[in-house]
Amino acid sequence: MPLPDSIVGYTQADGVRVRLLLEDRFLLIDHAQMYSSQQSLGCLSSISCVSAPSTEILQQNSIIYFNVLWAELLPSTLQSQPAVLTIDYCKVKNDKKATLDRVSFLIDVQNERACEAWIENLLKRSYRNTIRNKRLFVLINPFGGQGTAMTRYKKYSAPILAAARCRVEEIETKYRGHAAEIIENMEGLEQNYDAIVCCSGDGIPHEVFNGLSKRTNAATAFKMPVCQLPCGSGNALCLNLVGSNDLSFATLSVVKGIPISVDLCSLTQDNKRYITFLSQALGMIADCDLGTENMRWMGESRFTVGLIMRVLAGAKYPCRVSVRILHESRTQIRQVYQEHKNNQYIYTSAHTQLPDLKYGTVHDPVPEDWKSIDSSSLAVFYVGKMPWMSSDALFFPAALPRDGYLDMVLIDSSIPKKEIFTILLGVAEGKHFDSKYLHYYKVDAYRIEPKAHSGYISIDGESFNFAPFQVELHTGLGTMLSRTGEFQAPGI
Numbered sequence: 001m002p003l004p005d006s007i008v009g010y011t012q013a014d015g016v017r018v019r020l021l022l023e024d025r026f027l028l029i030d031h032a033q034m035y036s037s038q039q040s041l042g043c044l045s046s047i048s049c050v051s052a053p054s055t056e057i058l059q060q061n062s063i064i065y066f067n068v069l070w071a072e073l074l075p076s077t078l079q080s081q082p083a084v085l086t087i088d089y090c091k092v093k094n095d096k097k098a099t100l101d102r103v104s105f106l107i108d109v110q111n112e113r114a115c116e117a118w119i120e121n122l123l124k125r126s127y128r129n130t131i132r133n134k135r136l137f138v139l140i141n142p143f144g145g146q147g148t149a150m151t152r153y154k155k156y157s158a159p160i161l162a163a164a165r166c167r168v169e170e171i172e173t174k175y176r177g178h179a180a181e182i183i184e185n186m187e188g189l190e191q192n193y194d195a196i197v198c199c200s201g202d203g204i205p206h207e208v209f210n211g212l213s214k215r216t217n218a219a220t221a222f223k224m225p226v227c228q229l230p231c232g233s234g235n236a237l238c239l240n241l242v243g244s245n246d247l248s249f250a251t252l253s254v255v256k257g258i259p260i261s262v263d264l265c266s267l268t269q270d271n272k273r274y275i276t277f278l279s280q281a282l283g284m285i286a287d288c289d290l291g292t293e294n295m296r297w298m299g300e301s302r303f304t305v306g307l308i309m310r311v312l313a314g315a316k317y318p319c320r321v322s323v324r325i326l327h328e329s330r331t332q333i334r335q336v337y338q339e340h341k342n343n344q345y346i347y348t349s350a351h352t353q354l355p356d357l358k359y360g361t362v363h364d365p366v367p368e369d370w371k372s373i374d375s376s377s378l379a380v381f382y383v384g385k386m387p388w389m390s391s392d393a394l395f396f397p398a399a400l401p402r403d404g405y406l407d408m409v410l411i412d413s414s415i416p417k418k419e420i421f422t423i424l425l426g427v428a429e430g431k432h433f434d435s436k437y438l439h440y441y442k443v444d445a446y447r448i449e450p451k452a453h454s455g456y457i458s459i460d461g462e463s464f465n466f467a468p469f470q471v472e473l474h475t476g477l478g479t480m481l482s483r484t485g486e487f488q489a490p491g492i
């Protein structure tokens, strides 16, 4: 039998009769059907346990399915009392900020069974592309951001996860590297959870991907979706997957998240192999990210101030870059972007282990067909796999989740300072993409060998040894939970 699309109920506060209609994209609380009912007012007096309906929603009249977390019916215990239908949802403002809310209606005893079926219909629509009651493994970095991750998680995330009836296991990380160890060694990870949630900055997801890579069944383990509740100082993963750094909205997006496959990269340095999911930097960007600790008192502006100081001083970072460039003209990159925008590639392999390295490690000879660039005056070396590096830096506007490419940006310090500033100002909206003063390449493997004795290398925002490293991409190897099934960026 088809599930019912509508049900009649009564508002609790004033006993007004309403029809709750399941439309294509939203639940409509139909005012046209509203009129006072003496009969329902009669039964209202005996109900005291549920909150009044949100007047805002009644005025607004609809709740889109994405925002619906859960609905259930509290059956009547006495013949004379109606049952109570509650709908938990998030009120979402245009700037993607969410707050948890609940609306309740009284349901006549004779409609209880129809209401149960209606609820099932509502939940089906509300969880169309994703699993209900997700089993989430939440890793909380107590030192994330200003050390407020746990308090913020409890205040903004936990109530939404509870309202969505998710099954949640929370663990606090105790030291650097702890998250990787937990993920590497956890028994039954794939059987017991639907996603790993990093309540942190980008450091914990970096550890999680590296932990997954060390599992004996790494390639299979990478099918486990990873996502972020933004509680750190750098929360690029969430920005790209959700399109907002509002913690409540990010939590709603975890509840409703769609698993997508994403490219991941292997990085070899010294004698180790790592996984990187976000970015690799050397030069001004890494310097400002990791080399401005002495300016922490400035807050977020330490990065901008550090950058201005370095541009004015004409900072240079001599190095040798060897790279497999696949596309280098902006016209070509635009074409390739359109071709790969809807790419649905999923990594498959007969082996469950981590894929072999096609180009060997940083200690092997550089493949002959790679282009080598020796530079004594490089200012910026920045490679990314996601468009947003922070909320004011759309550094890689052409980046796509699984196009099989890394986006590489090179800026030389010999260009006029004015142009460097124009580029850096344009980064906020990705306008630098068209600047003729920078190189923007689509690549799938490279090596960088710094020539200075000391400096900073930032991998996914984490500090690495200042030593040569090599990176190669694995198309579609990883999985993340995205709000819409894509990265949240305007594109090119």
Ligand SMILES: Nc1ncnc2c1ncn2[C@@H]1O[C@H](COP(=O)(O)OP(=O)(O)OP(=O)(O)O)[C@@H](O)[C@H]1O
Residues within 6 Å of the ligand: 141, 142, 143, 144, 145, 146, 173, 174, 175, 176, 177, 178, 199, 200, 201, 202, 203, 204, 207, 231, 232, 233, 234, 235, 461, 462
């Ligand atoms: N209990 C802990 N004590 C110390 N370090 C920790 C702890 N838990 C996690 N870490 C480490 O903290 C680092 C930063 O984590 P995260 O990215 O979550 O926060 P953040 O505020 O964005 O940090 P940062 O600004 O330092 O990059 C990670 O490398 C992680 O391994």
